[in-house]
Amino acid sequence: MSQLAELLRSGHRPVVTAELPVIDGGGMATVRSQVAHFAPYVDGINATDNTAAHAHASNVAVAIAIRQLGVEPILQVVCRDKNRLALQADIMGAAMHDVTTVCCLTGDDVTAGDEPESRRVFDLDAPQLVRTAAGMAAGQYMSGRVIDPAPDLFIGAVENPAVPPFEQRVRRAQTKAAAGARFLQLQICYHPERLEAFTQLAQRVGLTRKTALLQSVCLTRGARGLRFMNREVPGIHIPEETLEWVDNAADPAEAAYQVTLGQARHALSLPGISGLHIADFRMDDSLGRLFTDLGLGGQEMQDVEELPANPMSSPTAGS
């Protein structure tokens, strides 16, 4: 069973995952330096699958590389580019390399990327992919063909608490949980009240008893980065007053950091949130600072020592 699963089960402390920046060149050396950036702080790293519909080094290859570097990879699998045969093959192939934590996404449309001429596939949608992975974990491909031994998968998905239809988001998350998702990495949310409503409802209906919620936050360099996300990333909406606040600050980079810190603090204060998922577009020392400011990685991290060898557990964070 994946270490991430153990950590979420134990509930000792907030669990933190991160998103590895995309790999386009530089090979293993690049992967190594990026993993090293996150490794002292996080419990798992996402290997993304052609983020925002741009081609990059493949999710499976990068996930294997992360595993080889001693960190738990979270294999993102997106429905946009591959049919059900290829999706199952990727999950099995990754499991062969001890990549068993899988995060199932629908995926941004091809029109969000730089090759909008591509054929969009969507042979499965995310809830169906979750259910399919659950079937594989129980020993069968979709066709019923037996997988023996079955891969010991820890399956997750995503949900976006920040976009309409708000009331339906928790229900959709429940559909994914019922299909087999045990963690949800929630999309970055610049509307704290929406996240709050989502988690409250999630708790009330019992979603969080079965499925851990990790709230995504994003470290950006300033208003330009925020405006770019607001404009280009489907499903992210940043209120104008937040953008202006960062814009008008004497030190926009610091203001952007404070926005992220505030989001992270707020998320961790919500019952039902088990931890954070971090995207880092700064790749400077603000990641360590975030952990210090959140009070993560100091004494609390020592709890992890009791858990089976977790390379992420060294209590050096923030030091």
Add this chain to the structure above:
Amino acid sequence: MSTLLPLVEHAVKKPIWDCRMCGQCVLHSTGMTCPMTCPKQLRNGPCGGVREDGGCEVNPEMRCVWLKAQGRAEWLPRAWREEFDELRPPVDNQLWGTSSWTNLVTGRDKVTPVSWQETTPEIGDEAGKPADTQQVPGEDVPVATCQHSHHQSGSSSALPAAARPADEESPREVQTTVVGAEAEVVA
């Protein structure tokens, strides 16, 4: 008949629902709004890219199909409304262009992937092994007519369609124990 019926069906359903002739109609459970008109053809709810104004991620001028579906579902009979959040199986791509009316009668449109019928979605747990307790996504599978059907009538619906607040613990025996065990997972 088998060539005529699809033509008739298309003639009726195209103007009303912009029917794409997927051959496995789920309109009644999706607020009489065809999920195949979603650019991503999502059959299980809206993606995370819906715009602030409810516009589609792909075609901003188009309202998200699933927003329309949700609004319209409110007007439908309760039995149909309750199917709204149930996990709909993937499209069987062999059925494109065939008549969903025929497939409804034969039960062909209700065939779910074998692994969905025979395994439970519980993972890392005893209940997660290939199960003797049948777990069938979707409660409305007409048992007798299903081609690959291993369903037993009476096997209670497995994937409890996104539980409503009250019935979180109800539907299945297997699930109850599991839910209990996992209560601590995310304490």
